Amino acid sequence: MTPDEYCQDRTAKSGSSFTASFRFLPPERRRAITAFYAFCREVDDVVDETPDMVQAATQLTWWREEVERIASGTPEHPVGKALQVSARQFKISREHLLEIIDGMEMDLQQRRCANFKELQLYCYRVASVVGLVAAEIFGMQDEQTKQYALDLGMAFQLTNIIRDVGEDAQRGRIYLPIDELEQFGVSTDDLLAGRYSEPFTALMRFQAERAEEYYVKALAELPAIDRKAQRPGLVMAAVYHAVLKKIQQENFRVLDQRISLSSFQKLWLAWKTWTFT
Numbered sequence: 001m002t003p004d005e006y007c008q009d010r011t012a013k014s015g016s017s018f019t020a021s022f023r024f025l026p027p028e029r030r031r032a033i034t035a036f037y038a039f040c041r042e043v044d045d046v047v048d049e050t051p052d053m054v055q056a057a058t059q060l061t062w063w064r065e066e067v068e069r070i071a072s073g074t075p076e077h078p079v080g081k082a083l084q085v086s087a088r089q090f091k092i093s094r095e096h097l098l099e100i101i102d103g104m105e106m107d108l109q110q111r112r113c114a115n116f117k118e119l120q121l122y123c124y125r126v127a128s129v130v131g132l133v134a135a136e137i138f139g140m141q142d143e144q145t146k147q148y149a150l151d152l153g154m155a156f157q158l159t160n161i162i163r164d165v166g167e168d169a170q171r172g173r174i175y176l177p178i179d180e181l182e183q184f185g186v187s188t189d190d191l192l193a194g195r196y197s198e199p200f201t202a203l204m205r206f207q208a209e210r211a212e213e214y215y216v217k218a219l220a221e222l223p224a225i226d227r228k229a230q231r232p233g234l235v236m237a238a239v240y241h242a243v244l245k246k247i248q249q250e251n252f253r254v255l256d257q258r259i260s261l262s263s264f265q266k267l268w269l270a271w272k273t274w275t276f277t
Helices: 003-014 017-024 027-049 053-072 078-089 094-109 116-138 144-163 165-170 178-184 188-192 198-221 231-249 263-276
Strands: none
Touching (some): 003 027, 003 078, 017 027, 027 053, 027 094, 027 116, 094 116, 116 144, 116 231, 144 165, 144 231, 165 188, 198 231, 231 263
């Protein structure tokens, strides 16, 4: 299996609706985003699928070293080998790859956020930087597109956090800021017990309004000249925004279920966004 084939297989197995839009890209950009997405999956799975924290930290250290090898032209992993070519062609910097790993390390070292400022840093590293690199790969002519990508990444990650509150709590991760939990009178025990209440609903409505602000801000920031090039990200925005709206419609019943769209709904949104952008 070649490095490119490994990345294609890794990406296909992720089951993400985002990857469906890759196939419409020109070959070189499709190859680059597939390699980059595979890198994100590799480092994310280190944290999610390695129960031993020491072992997970060791693996992330290995990936830091692999990023340096990518930069020097001597990668060892199939993903690193595939990413090496694309990194030069599409300006994927070692600093951005390392920032993504920094975000994964936050999941190992800091499982609570004291306030939104700390949560912002986490979201920036694990989502906004990813959006920025993806936007570079898709193609941009206007520097303002970078700010769009950063804010859209924030919107995506905040949506993830809202959707996965119950699931994350069971895994020992509570991303909602401690000061906001206290402000609304919601305890960690409430989340672990799956206890719904008016304070919980108010807290989640507050989180959803914040995410909504980032969607509105990001979409307003995207320059017209880059809209067609950025269609893969806009497809993802349509899907994630629809998930957020569905969560709101279901009154934030996210402690004991994972709210999602059907395959048909995602396909319809993808087709409509791609066709009319």
